[in-house]
Amino acid sequence: MIRVVLPYHLRNLANVDGEVVLRIEGLVTQRSILDALEARYPVRRGTIRDHDTHRRRAFLRFFVSERDLSLDQPDLPLPDAVVQGREPFLIVGAIAGG
Secondary structure, eight states: EEEOOOOOHHHHHTTSSSSSOOOOOOOHHHHHHHHHHHHGGGGGGTSSBBBOOOOOOTTTEETTTTEEESSOOTTBBBBBBHHTTOOOOEEEEEOOOO
């Protein structure tokens, strides 16, 4: 089971509390996690990645074990710690300002 931690506004949008747990068949990648999230919670479509390009939204970042994976290719396999459920896949809202 894959554990996913979402920022408050995305948890609130889908009416979930705490971590989301997903079952993913096959290779666990950023894309497979986001596909599973959107399938389970259709209201999230377009909130994490663009509807047409499927690119990550600018003010969201992806982390695993304190490592920023936001610029990695979406089809690269994620670390074993995520695949085995020891570490969550974090989706974090970025803050901009000056």
